[in-house]
Amino acid sequence: xxxxxxxxxxxxxxxxxxxxxxxxxxxxxxxxxxxxxxxxxxxxxxxxxxxxxxxxxxxxxxxxxxxxxxxxxxxxxxxxxxxxxxxxxxxxxxxxxxxxxxxxxxxxxxxxxxxxxxxxxxxxxxxxxxxxxxxxxxxxxxxxxxxxxxxxxxxxxxxxxxxxxxxxxxxxxxxxxxxxxxxxxxxxxxxxxxxxxxxxxxxxxxxxxxxxxxxxxxxxx
Amino acid sequence: xxxxxxxxxxxxxxxxxxxxxxxxxxxxxxxxxxxxxxxxxxxxxxxxxxxxxxxxxxxxxxxxxxxxxxxxxxxxxxxxxxxxxxxxxxxxxxxxxxxxxxxxxxxxxxxxxxxxxxxxxxxxxxxxxxxxxxxxxxxxxxxxxxxxxxxxxxxxxxxxxxxxxxxxxxxxxxxxxxxxxxxxxxxxxxxxxxxxxxxxxxxxxxxxxxxxxxxxx
Numbered sequence: 001x002x003x004x005x006x007x008x009x010x011x012x013x014x015x016x017x018x019x020x021x022x023x024x025x026x027x028x029x030x031x032x033x034x035x036x037x038x039x040x041x042x043x044x045x046x047x048x049x050x051x052x053x054x055x056x057x058x059x060x061x062x063x064x065x066x067x068x069x070x071x072x073x074x075x076x077x078x079x080x081x082x083x084x085x086x087x088x089x090x091x092x093x094x095x096x097x098x099x100x101x102x103x104x105x106x107x108x109x110x111x112x113x114x115x116x117x118x119x120x121x122x123x124x125x126x127x128x129x130x131x132x133x134x135x136x137x138x139x140x141x142x143x144x145x146x147x148x149x150x151x152x153x154x155x156x157x158x159x160x161x162x163x164x165x166x167x168x169x170x171x172x173x174x175x176x177x178x179x180x181x182x183x184x185x186x187x188x189x190x191x192x193x194x195x196x197x198x199x200x201x202x203x204x205x206x207x208x209x210x211x212x213x214x215x216x217x218x219x220x221x
Numbered sequence: 222x223x224x225x226x227x228x229x230x231x232x233x234x235x236x237x238x239x240x241x242x243x244x245x246x247x248x249x250x251x252x253x254x255x256x257x258x259x260x261x262x263x264x265x266x267x268x269x270x271x272x273x274x275x276x277x278x279x280x281x282x283x284x285x286x287x288x289x290x291x292x293x294x295x296x297x298x299x300x301x302x303x304x305x306x307x308x309x310x311x312x313x314x315x316x317x318x319x320x321x322x323x324x325x326x327x328x329x330x331x332x333x334x335x336x337x338x339x340x341x342x343x344x345x346x347x348x349x350x351x352x353x354x355x356x357x358x359x360x361x362x363x364x365x366x367x368x369x370x371x372x373x374x375x376x377x378x379x380x381x382x383x384x385x386x387x388x389x390x391x392x393x394x395x396x397x398x399x400x401x402x403x404x405x406x407x408x409x410x411x412x413x414x415x416x417x418x419x420x421x422x423x424x425x426x427x428x429x430x431x432x433x434x435x436x437x438x
Contacts, residue, residue: 006333010322017321078315085281086334087307221284 003088004096011100014073021066022104026112029062033116044121051120052181055130056137059109060170063138066105067145067166068152068159070097071216075153084220090213094150098142098209106138122181129184129194133177136197143201143208144169150215173200230292234258235280235380235411240289241435242275248287248435249275255428257413260406262422265415267430273415274314276430277382280413281311293380307335309380314388316369320358324349324368327357331372338376347371347397363389367397374401381405383414395420 015021036054040046074080084090113134114127122130148166152158180193230236236256242249249272257263265273279286282298282305291298298305318327325340332338344350347367352360360368366389373381386398402412402422414420 003334003336006330010319010330013326014319014321077319078313078317079319081283081313081315082311082317082331083334084283085306085309085311087303087336088334089303 007096048121051122070149091209094209110134143204150212153219241287243287250433251435253433259409262425271430325353332375335376343374
């Protein structure tokens with residue numbers, strides 16, 4: 001267990017010293033969201049109607065943006081090869097790297113979202129559910145994304161390939177994330193949507209590390 | 222070789238029997254066997270592309286041999302990969318050094334992943350103690366190499382697999398490396414390394430990979 005913590009700690013330390021990664025993700029989230037009022041016009045009713053969708057789609061793209069680097073740096077400098085020879089199973093290492101990735105992307109995204117929701121005139125009833133759905137949904141994005149990041153290792157223009165691979169798989173998370181917010185604004189129960197988001201996370205938690213570790217072994221051979 | 226040879230694995234030590242390796246479409250080497258007893262050293266020589274790195278990677282469990290079997294104390298290593306990983310150090314061409322972490326942090330991470338070890342002493346043995354707090358992006362190529370080699374001493378493991386460990390080392394560091402290898406062998410460890418430079422070691426077996434180059438049929 002301490003090797004797991006050590007790996008999370010190292011990835012967090014690298015991300016914080018780099019500084020750029022987390023700031024870039026949040027910066028992209030903010031800027032892309034701000035573009036919408038310019039594009040569709042500043043009518044509060046219209047913005048309020050589409051706020052949930054805008055926030056979820058831009059958060060999803062922002063998370064995707066940083067995924068390319070999840071294994072890339074370790075692969076390039078030989079760390080991935082060395083890591084694969086450590087006693088801690090590769091599956092657990094993938095989980096550790098996903099946790100670190102979520103802490104520097106998904107968590108800040110969930111924290112920034114209410115401020116942007118204010119800008120988009122999101123109905124007051126939706127705020128709590130917005131944060132809850134992002135907190136439940138973004139870990140799934142990191143986990144599923146890890147599979148894509150592992151599969152696209154070594155490919156030229158891996159970032160584009162990663163987007164093509166991952167965006168279709170992100171659709172369920174998007175549907176239930178936005179669905180939860182809309183339901184709370186409309187006065188319906190949010191339970192089923194959040195439960196389904198939780199189910200996606202519960203499924204991705206064991207399956208994504210298995211798949212990503214298999215892809216990494218392939219890349220290392 | 223007689224049929225059923227895999228039942229005739231050496232009872233002790235690290236051995237490979239009738240190994241073959243394929244890279245893409247090309248059979249790099251075939252029919253390669255070796256065996257090492259405790260304290261033994263094996264030096265891999267041969268021209269570029271003869272399969273030295275491929276053989277070391279097979280020994281580390283990164284990839285499967287096309288044919289043949291590797292054994293440790295009589296048991297095929299493929300049967301228990303976690304146990305094999307726990308007993309080996311593999312230092313490849315790349316140093317696996319993070320430029321943003323300090324020298325001590327880098328080494329402490331790798332030692333910690335294997336359950337911890339004496340980082341300060343390992344740094345001192347490779348003359349890096351003075352740089353312990355400085356970020357690795359400031360290190361020269363030779364210093365990064367020494368930091369990678371310090372992983373060998375920071376956490377003990379019986380089997381060392383070193384791919385061209387002498388690359389970029391100055392004469393002092395070469396002496397340090399030889400001293401480390403000698404100490405490892407004295408303690409009953411195993412060392413397999415590939416090299417192009419002269420790295421004198423007492424009683425080391427030499428395996429020239431070009432002797433096992435697969436002939437086109």
